[in-house]
Amino acid sequence: MTTTIKPATDVLENKEPKVKGPKASVYKTNQLNLWYGSNHALKNIDLDIKENEVTAIIGPSGCGKSTYIKTLNRMIETIPSVKTSGEIIYRDRNIFGKDYQVEELRTKVGMVFQKPNPFPKSIYDNIAYGPRIHGIKNKKILDEIVEKSLRGAAIWDEVKDRLQENAYGLSGGQQQRICIARCLAIEPDVILMDEPTSALDPISTLKVEELVQDLKKDYSIIIVTHNMQQAARISDKTAFFLNGEVVEYDETDKIFSNPSDSRTEDYISGRFG
Amino acid sequence: MAMNEPKQVSVQDLIAQKSNRGLLAFIEKLIPKLLLAIAAVSVLTTIGIVLTLIVETTIFFSRVSVFDFLTGTEWYPFANSTPTYGILPLIVGTLKIAGIATVVAVPIGIATAIFLSEYASDRVRRIVKPVLEVLAGVPTIVYGYFALTFVTPILRSMFPEIAIFNAISPGIVVGIMIIPMIASLSEDAMSSVPNAMRDGAYALGSTKLEVALKIVLPAALSGIVASTVLAISRAIGETMIVALAAGSTPGFNLDVTGSIQTMTAYIVQVTTGDAGYGTTIYYSIYAVGFTLFLFTLFMNMLAQFISKRFREEY
Numbered sequence: 001m002t003t004t005i006k007p008a009t010d011v012l013e014n015k016e017p018k019v020k021g022p023k024a025s026v027y028k029t030n031q032l033n034l035w036y037g038s039n040h041a042l043k044n045i046d047l048d049i050k051e052n053e054v055t056a057i058i059g060p061s062g063c064g065k066s067t068y069i070k071t072l073n074r075m076i077e078t079i080p081s082v083k084t085s086g087e088i089i090y091r092d093r094n095i096f097g098k099d100y101q102v103e104e105l106r107t108k109v110g111m112v113f114q115k116p117n118p119f120p121k122s123i124y125d126n127i128a129y130g131p132r133i134h135g136i137k138n139k140k141i142l143d144e145i146v147e148k149s150l151r152g153a154a155i156w157d158e159v160k161d162r163l164q165e166n167a168y169g170l171s172g173g174q175q176q177r178i179c180i181a182r183c184l185a186i187e188p189d190v191i192l193m194d195e196p197t198s199a200l201d202p203i204s205t206l207k208v209e210e211l212v213q214d215l216k217k218d219y220s221i222i223i224v225t226h227n228m229q230q231a232a233r234i235s236d237k238t239a240f241f242l243n244g245e246v247v248e249y250d251e252t253d254k255i256f257s258n259p260s261d262s263r264t265e266d267y268i269s270g271r272f273g
Numbered sequence: 274m275a276m277n278e279p280k281q282v283s284v285q286d287l288i289a290q291k292s293n294r295g296l297l298a299f300i301e302k303l304i305p306k307l308l309l310a311i312a313a314v315s316v317l318t319t320i321g322i323v324l325t326l327i328v329e330t331t332i333f334f335s336r337v338s339v340f341d342f343l344t345g346t347e348w349y350p351f352a353n354s355t356p357t358y359g360i361l362p363l364i365v366g367t368l369k370i371a372g373i374a375t376v377v378a379v380p381i382g383i384a385t386a387i388f389l390s391e392y393a394s395d396r397v398r399r400i401v402k403p404v405l406e407v408l409a410g411v412p413t414i415v416y417g418y419f420a421l422t423f424v425t426p427i428l429r430s431m432f433p434e435i436a437i438f439n440a441i442s443p444g445i446v447v448g449i450m451i452i453p454m455i456a457s458l459s460e461d462a463m464s465s466v467p468n469a470m471r472d473g474a475y476a477l478g479s480t481k482l483e484v485a486l487k488i489v490l491p492a493a494l495s496g497i498v499a500s501t502v503l504a505i506s507r508a509i510g511e512t513m514i515v516a517l518a519a520g521s522t523p524g525f526n527l528d529v530t531g532s533i534q535t536m537t538a539y540i541v542q543v544t545t546g547d548a549g550y551g552t553t554i555y556y557s558i559y560a561v562g563f564t565l566f567l568f569t570l571f572m573n574m575l576a577q578f579i580s581k582r583f584r585e586e587y
Contacts, residue, residue: 107478
């Protein structure tokens, strides 16, 4: 009868995330502000995102949710007029730190975009691209990575006989799962998803949602979504953004059943947005 | 009361008054025919040129055998006793120029395109692109003198064995002439690669160079190759630079330091000289011109084929 209880040290050693207890933070955002030129797009954001959870970011158009997620892997810097203040601590290091190479950050933090954007290459080369640029050249290892990643993105059975065909021959939903597989191929720590299903049909959306649930075991997932039902279905925590501020951040169940801010309630009940 | 109210105007009535349906219908019928006639001008001109070439070339081949023309390695049309018309030396001369030009222009052109499309800021691009286009607009005779009076002396000071008229100097200058064409068309092809693809690569931790070389370049490859083939076609047809700086000694060899003659330069030599109408030499320029035409036609078709066949779909 005592064997059913796992000793606490064992839990730590196995890093078993499913066992209840305080989860480690993957991202800590402290007083983040962001401007596009003179437009103040993110205002004093404080968020603590835990590992091996799905964190949903919801809010109406223009609330800064996409801006925020793109700041987490510094993709926002492709826009020249962007300025930031404050800090984002990823695993104990400030990503805005001078010695932090952006390529290093993005190798740890993968991203799936709103519109599927596979490279105009074969399915195989799409998946192998990431490992290859990071120096993995061995054909056998690459083969294994490709299969594992495609299986991980639940698309292996659909494409295993056509790995050398152009990824653009696939349907939109399949392309998006290829993009997820491409992301898994470098085994990142975090996966950022910027409205990954907004360009997909309902069946493909369902598949991607199931996939997100699956991936949670091994990855921390931050997902921006327009779709409140989606956030309610798949996330553990939800942050509600409005006009560049975090209005409320809590357990998803609480946000959707008993929000503490009236603006959150107005939004989730469809009064605006 | 009723007087003060503005008179009700029916727009439909006004349209009915103004309309001139008969004339409009007539113009509508006429316009396509007129435009077709205008479009036909260039098509008919092309057909006319090709027909002229064929007719005069046929006369030439009634005097010189096609086999000797295509396989002969000696081109001495001005020899008094037994003129020979073997076109291979002229083709070799043309290929030397085109080859040197390609070696010069392709790396510089593509590197320029990568810089403009992937690295340059909007401001730099706005300055550099027009400058490139100015370079493309310089008259070729200016390039010719540039080769003869600037590039050749520099080359000769470094390598004294180079003759005053040679292949290397005009080859380099023809290369410079076609750089803007390769750079500009390749830049267009690379800029039209969607940013979503670059983002996908950046998000995997790619550096700028990796994105340029492994994502953008392959995606734009068909446009880049097509622009290169078109530019080589320009180099093959280039006349003024080679006529001025390459000399007029057709030779069947691989030497680039001495005087050569290209197909185009031969045609210039004959038309500016005193070969009489109706002589074999006179007809030979049509045969050479026809050969040149086939070369450039082939290159242009190759460019079209490449840009269609090897397009990476996205």
